[in-house]
Amino acid sequence: SQTIHQWPATLVQPVGSPLSLECTVEGTSNPNLYWYRQAAGRGLQLLFYSVGIGQISSEVPQNLSASRPQDRQFILSSKKLLLSDSGFYLCAWSPIPGGRPSTDTQYFGPGTRLTVL
C-alpha cells in the first residue's frame, strides 16, 4: 500500500530564516506530487505541483520554491520566511500513468504546521 510522509510535524521559525519541508511517498512510482497551504479557516491553496523529476509548476508567485530531486521526494523551500508564510502545509500525491495530469484522487500527508514569528 502507498504511504506519504511529511516532516517536521510542527515548526516555529523567525521571520527571515530559511525553510525546508520534505515529503516522501512510498509504494508507488512516478506519482503526481503537490504542495498546498491552508490558512486557518480557509480552503487549500495549491502552491506547486510536479508530474516528474525536476518538473515543477508554480501556481502562486511568492518567496517559496519547490524541488523534486527524486521520483518520490518533494521539497518545499524558502530562503527568507515572511509572517504571511505561516499556515498548514500539506503534501499530496496522485497516481498517474505516463507522467501527465489526470483526474485521479489526491491523497494527503499528515501536514506541517508552520508558525513564523
Add this chain to the structure above:
Amino acid sequence: GQNIDQPTEMTATEGAIVQINCTYQTSGFNGLFWYQQHAGEAPTFLSYNVLDGLEEKGRFSSFLSRSKGYSYLLLKELQMKDSASYLCAVMDSNYQLIWGAGTKLIIKP
C-alpha cells in the same frame, strides 16, 4: 474567476441526517471531490463524482448536477466522530483542484 461556495458551519444532532451543499463555477469540469478534515489533521478522501447522479458509500452519499453546478454530501446516522470540516473541490479543465473553504460540521448529542 473560479469559485466554490459551501456553508461555513452547520450543526446537527447525533443519529440524524445532514446535507452539505456545494455550488461551483469553474473553467471546465473534470470531476468533483469531497474530503473530510478533522481539526489539525490532513484531509481524507470521501467521494468523487464526474457524472450526474447519486453515489452511495455506506453512511455517506454524494450527489452531482453538472448543469446546475451543484453537489451535496449527505451524511446519515450521524456519529460524534463525524464532527469535522467537509471540503468540496472541483477539478478544472487544467486538472487543477479548486477548493472550497470547507463546512465545519458540529454534531451535538
